[in-house]
Amino acid sequence: MFALDVAAHTGPWRSRHPGEKALLSLGLLACAVILPPWPGALLSGLAAAVLLVGPARVSPAVVLRAARVPLLFVATSTVPLVVTVHAPIRLTVNTAGFGTAAHTAGRSVAALTCLLLFSATTPLSEVLPRLQRLGVPAAVTEVAALTYRMLFLLVESVRAVREAQAARLGFRTWRTAYRSLAGQAGAIFVRAFSRARRLEEGLALRGYTGSLAVQVEARRMSPPFLVASGGLLVLIVAVTAAVVVGPQW
Incomplete structure (x- = not known):
């Protein structure tokens, strides 16, 4: 976090x-x-x-x-x-x-x-559900929540890819560093796209109808x-x- x-x-x-x-x-x-x-x-x-x-x-x-x-x-x-x-x-x-x-x-x-x-x-998890109660469209709050969740997955992917490249001496010289950065961008894009697709499929299998029911502590x-x-x-x-x-x- x-x-x-x-x-x-x-x-x-x-x-x-x-x-x-x-x-x-x-x-x-x-x-x-x-x-x-x-x-x-x-x-x-x-x-x-x-x-x-x-x-x-x-x-x-x-x-x-x-x-x-x-x-x-x-x-x-x-x-x-x-x-x-x-x-x-x-x-x-x-x-x-x-x-x-x-x-x-x-x-x-x-x-x-x-x-x-x-x-x-x-915490953002306490703000978004209450915004929906105040009249903010559910689509806006849910997109914000999903984007917020994907940020953590993106940061985790960046850290994992960078550690793997560093272990293989991917940043030993300027030339290898540029090559590693290019490969890092491609790998992160593929991972993010795959995670987003899996998230969409998971919501569909759970009967997503356009709104997520979230329990908020009173x-x-x-x-x-x-x-x-x-x-x-x-x-x-x-x-x-x-x-x-x-x-x-």
Whole structure:
């Protein structure tokens, strides 16, 4: 399993209702997106980070591992805001873009932290069935569930093929490495296609009629948690309004 999935299934918030965590995480995400970067997005990101490593007990190493690729994307996306390309080939630094780049990067990192708060505390197996109860078409939730399941099979296939190639000295030189990568792609495609066909045949033999019956464990909303979440969101909005609107008065 992925590190985030392990954290979601083993963390102390595992027994909480997904609606509670959605209210908190998506509420913080809304504050990070709607409110000004300073101090709204900063407060939202800090609150999500503190909740992640504090009450949710998610390891900082797991958070950094899950966030490293999105953070790299954020870093590369801010480069065009501070660098200008002139004809024919000349690069100049746009000092006026540093503020925009900082605001964009800060808001993006805050939003990413809020999303990690939800994904690291809520298993997907508990979210999809409840989405169907909220009116999301069954076809959408089932395709998402099957895709999620196939990801683990794909990662397992990649690991098995790579270990087999490494045992045969498939990565000894650059030439053999390129050849092994090409063979790896072909083998993984064949395995994935075969697994998908077997999955389809298995569903058909079990009388699949267009919807999968999934038993969901009943969970109750916690009023103290909801009140605390709402209070935190109101506090962030109030502090942001005081900082932004206060000096104007």
